[in-house]
Amino acid sequence: MNPVNNPYTPGAGVPPPELAGRETILIHAENAIMRTKNRKAAKSLILLGLRGVGKTVLLNRIDQIAETVDCRTAIFEADPERTLPELLTPQLHRLLLQLDRRKRVSGEVRKAFGLLRGFANAFKVKFGDFEFGLSNEMVTGDLTIDLTDLMVAIGEAAKSRNTVAAIMIDEVQYLTGSGFGALIVALHKISQRQLPLLFFGAGLPQLAKLAGDAKTYAERLFDYLSIDRLDNESARVALIEPAKRESVTYGDDALEIILRETDGYPFFLQVWGSHIWEIASTSPITAKHAKDATKTAVQALDKGFFRIRLDRLTYRQQEYARAMASFGSSPAASTAVAKILGITVKQAAPIRDEVIKKGMAYSPRRGLVAFTVPKFDEFIKRNE
Numbered sequence: 001m002n003p004v005n006n007p008y009t010p011g012a013g014v015p016p017p018e019l020a021g022r023e024t025i026l027i028h029a030e031n032a033i034m035r036t037k038n039r040k041a042a043k044s045l046i047l048l049g050l051r052g053v054g055k056t057v058l059l060n061r062i063d064q065i066a067e068t069v070d071c072r073t074a075i076f077e078a079d080p081e082r083t084l085p086e087l088l089t090p091q092l093h094r095l096l097l098q099l100d101r102r103k104r105v106s107g108e109v110r111k112a113f114g115l116l117r118g119f120a121n122a123f124k125v126k127f128g129d130f131e132f133g134l135s136n137e138m139v140t141g142d143l144t145i146d147l148t149d150l151m152v153a154i155g156e157a158a159k160s161r162n163t164v165a166a167i168m169i170d171e172v173q174y175l176t177g178s179g180f181g182a183l184i185v186a187l188h189k190i191s192q193r194q195l196p197l198l199f200f201g202a203g204l205p206q207l208a209k210l211a212g213d214a215k216t217y218a219e220r221l222f223d224y225l226s227i228d229r230l231d232n233e234s235a236r237v238a239l240i241e242p243a244k245r246e247s248v249t250y251g252d253d254a255l256e257i258i259l260r261e262t263d264g265y266p267f268f269l270q271v272w273g274s275h276i277w278e279i280a281s282t283s284p285i286t287a288k289h290a291k292d293a294t295k296t297a298v299q300a301l302d303k304g305f306f307r308i309r310l311d312r313l314t315y316r317q318q319e320y321a322r323a324m325a326s327f328g329s330s331p332a333a334s335t336a337v338a339k340i341l342g343i344t345v346k347q348a349a350p351i352r353d354e355v356i357k358k359g360m361a362y363s364p365r366r367g368l369v370a371f372t373v374p375k376f377d378e379f380i381k382r383n384e
């Protein structure tokens, strides 16, 4: 097919041509925003899922929904190299400017600007001049206290403007040090005060445990939504609809093959769709096209997506991953992995922790460890 018309979008955070199977999640998010807007209680949301299931795409979509109903949003990705104040300051500054766009500066907005300026100073964030931060409000230098005060001030500023402030953070598992804990405390205060500020987070499945470890009440503070592979029906839609718009159809046997090979994982669906588009010269797409595309798609993933991730691990960590892979796609018991490596569980623990910290694995339950990258076990086996 003409590559210029290839509708598929394999990538990171690239909106798919058809956002299939996520209606319930989007409605959940929209309801939280609308309830907050109408001064009803609503919980902040955390989207949890493996690599490539579409968390970033959903977070961006929620951001768009929030903006269409006139909310003020701040959206960014956590980065293990940067502190929460560094990441938050410019975003909150932008949010406050938006709150200010139409009317004269209100007392609440001015206070929030002042607090943000103090916050940036206290945590040594280099940031340009604050337009309205004429005086530094009280800050203590304690992240939890100052972040709470700042978020409360922003919630009050949003309230004074009759709107909702939404803070969206992607890859939350990478928030360093006390950042995540401080954020949870601040959100707890916001919810107690019933202020119109919502948090939308996205990250790897270990995030639920990290939140629980930071504060036990986190479990009750958030709605955790699990973002998984698409069911067969939605996976079909994700493939068929974009092609249909280009007057291309799929044979049933071709679809069967793609669904089996991709397991319904959104990123893989885009990769397969894109490869098939390059291979097939006529519509409908056949089983032969699907089989040929499987070869080139797997090669491309092995050289890119999978290889890059394996290369991020040290030799010792790669050995750990190889031992995990021998258990296939199901979670492995840490004790069994250690046994394969011929070391004790205690010796294996720091290696496992590093693999988890690098975002390659997570612990679905105590004593178990699983890959965060779908089909990573198959890649390792192919390349042994």
Ligand SMILES: Nc1ncnc2c1ncn2[C@@H]1O[C@H](COP(=O)(O)OP(=O)(O)OP(=O)(O)O)[C@@H](O)[C@H]1O
Pocket (backbone or CB within 6 Å): 009, 010, 011, 012, 013, 014, 015, 016, 017, 018, 019, 020, 021, 022, 049, 050, 051, 052, 053, 054, 055, 056, 057, 058, 238, 266, 267, 268, 269, 270
């Ligand atoms: N519902 C969907 N239907 C079809 N394709 C989708 C869907 N959601 C996401 N995709 C596609 O899947 C790919 C991965 O999406 P995205 O980057 O949002 O995943 P992610 O969960 O954030 O991954 P990571 O954990 O690596 O950041 C993109 O190519 C995107 O276009």
Ligand SMILES: [Mg+2]
Pocket (backbone or CB within 6 Å): 012, 013, 055, 056, 057, 170
């Ligand atoms: Mg992402």
